[in-house]
Amino acid sequence: MLVDFELIESARGGNDAAFNQIVLAYRKRILGTISRLIGRPEDVEDVAQEVFLRLYFSLDQLRTAEVFEPWLYRLTVNAAYDYLRRQKRRHESRMSDLSEQQVMMADAVAGGKVSKEELRRTNMKEFVDSLLDSVSEEDRVLLTLKEVEGLSLKELEQVYQVNENALKVRLFRARQRVIKAFGKFTETSAKFRGVD
Amino acid sequence: MASEQRNRAELEGLELPAEIRAMFASYREALPDPEAGANFMPQLWNRIDSERNLTFSFGRLAKKFVSVSVASCLAMSILFLTPVHQLSPIYGATYLDVLAADHPDDEPDTDLTHSIETL
Numbered sequence: 001m002l003v004d005f006e007l008i009e010s011a012r013g014g015n016d017a018a019f020n021q022i023v024l025a026y027r028k029r030i031l032g033t034i035s036r037l038i039g040r041p042e043d044v045e046d047v048a049q050e051v052f053l054r055l056y057f058s059l060d061q062l063r064t065a066e067v068f069e070p071w072l073y074r075l076t077v078n079a080a081y082d083y084l085r086r087q088k089r090r091h092e093s094r095m096s097d098l099s100e101q102q103v104m105m106a107d108a109v110a111g112g113k114v115s116k117e118e119l120r121r122t123n124m125k126e127f128v129d130s131l132l133d134s135v136s137e138e139d140r141v142l143l144t145l146k147e148v149e150g151l152s153l154k155e156l157e158q159v160y161q162v163n164e165n166a167l168k169v170r171l172f173r174a175r176q177r178v179i180k181a182f183g184k185f186t187e188t189s190a191k192f193r194g195v196d
Numbered sequence: 197m198a199s200e201q202r203n204r205a206e207l208e209g210l211e212l213p214a215e216i217r218a219m220f221a222s223y224r225e226a227l228p229d230p231e232a233g234a235n236f237m238p239q240l241w242n243r244i245d246s247e248r249n250l251t252f253s254f255g256r257l258a259k260k261f262v263s264v265s266v267a268s269c270l271a272m273s274i275l276f277l278t279p280v281h282q283l284s285p286i287y288g289a290t291y292l293d294v295l296a297a298d299h300p301d302d303e304p305d306t307d308l309t310h311s312i313e314t315l
Contacts, residue, residue: 020237023237023240024237027232027236028229028230028231028232029229031229031230031231031232032227032228032229032230035227035229035230036223036224036227041230044230045232045233045236045239048232048236049236049239049240049243052240053240053243053244053247056244057247121222121226122226124219124222124223124226125223125226125227127219128219128220128222128223131219143220147212147217147220148220148223148224149224150224172210175210175211175212176210178212178216179212179213179216182213182215182216
């Protein structure tokens, strides 16, 4: 826990200063999680603000201060889902829609201002983003939380509020689908490179 | 029982290939937790305030609506429950009475009455 229980209780009681302190303590972690969940740096702050806005108006529904972190993660996951669904509706495929960072990187590459390592990292990031885009929002979020964020099954159970077996089934299916998508991706890139 | 155990082992056994796991790990490293911008907190409080105002306005509107509804119900109840003391003579009379009152000079057609009786 990044804050103590008294601070959470105080915020639950309507203390805005206490709430402000909670946001200051958690915002970096939440911004990081959101950036990896949605893969769009330019919208991360907006989604994070949405998370804290929802937190502010739902703090009174929190049963105890002990479950604060899973609760915050749950709000983060829901805000990320909403964002990803909106994005999917807006552009059915993100492949043709370059993010600001991609445009900047393309300019930097063109101007020779970027190192090989940076380029490799950007390509890898783009590849993982595309891979995660090819599965459903639910799979994307679950896989990111488990494989990228490194949440344990116990933590995921609290976030998703499901039992261990149900979670394992979801994870199993999500892994199956991402492995399948990975196979397709590598097959396509091999075709582009002219490799059999 | 055996198939259940096999299913369970299968569920727990499916790990991502090392290549994908390594990519996810690099992805985590490539995207460290970013710092919030200078406007993060002011913008957040603006959003909270506007939401609070919206909720407050909606609450006030709902209260006003309830007050107006209660007042209308009371007014209607009073109107319907109050006994009507002075009924208009028109509503108390029959159709013929009203006709007679409208044409006081008219007399019954005695000739016609007589001719009908003789038939």
